Amino acid sequence: xxxxxxxxxxxxxxxxxxxxxxxxxxxxxxxxxxxxxxxxxxxxxxxxxxxxxxxxxxxxxxxxxxxxxxxxxxxxxxxxxxxxxxxxxxxxxxxxxxxxxxxxxxxxxxxxxxxxxxxxxxxxxxxxxxxxxxxxxxxxxxxxxxxxxxxxxxxxxxxxxxxxxxxxxxxxxxxxxxxxxxxxxxxxxxxxxxxxxxxxxxxxxxxxxxxxxxxxxxxxxxxxxxxxx
Numbered sequence: 001x002x003x004x005x006x007x008x009x010x011x012x013x014x015x016x017x018x019x020x021x022x023x024x025x026x027x028x029x030x031x032x033x034x035x036x037x038x039x040x041x042x043x044x045x046x047x048x049x050x051x052x053x054x055x056x057x058x059x060x061x062x063x064x065x066x067x068x069x070x071x072x073x074x075x076x077x078x079x080x081x082x083x084x085x086x087x088x089x090x091x092x093x094x095x096x097x098x099x100x101x102x103x104x105x106x107x108x109x110x111x112x113x114x115x116x117x118x119x120x121x122x123x124x125x126x127x128x129x130x131x132x133x134x135x136x137x138x139x140x141x142x143x144x145x146x147x148x149x150x151x152x153x154x155x156x157x158x159x160x161x162x163x164x165x166x167x168x169x170x171x172x173x174x175x176x177x178x179x180x181x182x183x184x185x186x187x188x189x190x191x192x193x194x195x196x197x198x199x200x201x202x203x204x205x206x207x208x209x210x211x212x213x214x215x216x217x218x219x220x221x222x223x224x225x226x227x228x229x
Contacts, residue, residue, distance in 0.1 A: 005079050006127075007127075008025070008031065008079075009127070012133070015137075017133075017141065019035060019036065020187070021187060022083040036084045043058040045149040052101075059093060062089050063089050066089060067122070074123050087128075090115040092164040126175060132181050
């Protein structure tokens with residue numbers, strides 16, 4: 001795919017497996033991964049302890065990092081996959097915070113002005129994958145990964161995020177979208193589940209025919225270096 005570049009974004013609530021899927025897909029297809037800033041985020045633990053105090057600086061931090069990653073993909077020559085998109089920051093997380101009274105309306109308007117200005121300089125992804133999970137499954141995965149700052153996330157917070165994600169996906173029209181109900185999928189440990197997801201992704205791409213041709217060529221030359229998509 002010398003003249004084709006694919007940009008995939010993996011969207012979803014906290015604990016849906018976005019990072020895991022992003023990592024697996026990047027390795028399978030040779031896509032450059034862009035992961036969400038968690039370990040080096042200076043606000044995250046403070047935010048979960050006091051959402052009202054830290055909501056605005058946290059959202060600006062995420063917005064800045066995702067804008068930079070999105071620009072890197074758009075300006076680069078390689079296909080890429082991004083763990084959570086810039087659109088989720090405004091349409092789900094910031095919206096949820098202001099509706100819950102955890103962010104002042106003037107801060108939210110300031111944030112939206114910044115977000116809308118940034119989006120004028122961005123080309124949307126070719127495909128947005130939404131990993132959808134129910135609240136019980138989200139809580140199960142959050143408990144398994146054992147991050148201290150996530151242990152006390154309120155059920156209401158996660159439930160509202162799910163609702164806003166569904167609203168956003170219903171109205172999303174910037175490009176192709178793929179909704180995957182993942183409660184019963186274990187793509188990390190079950191190869192059949194991962195293969196099912198990859199087939200769904202290929203089917204959701206406008207570049208599907210060229211993509212399949214490149215994969216066929218790669219399979220025929222498996223002894224050579226992987227094709228860079």
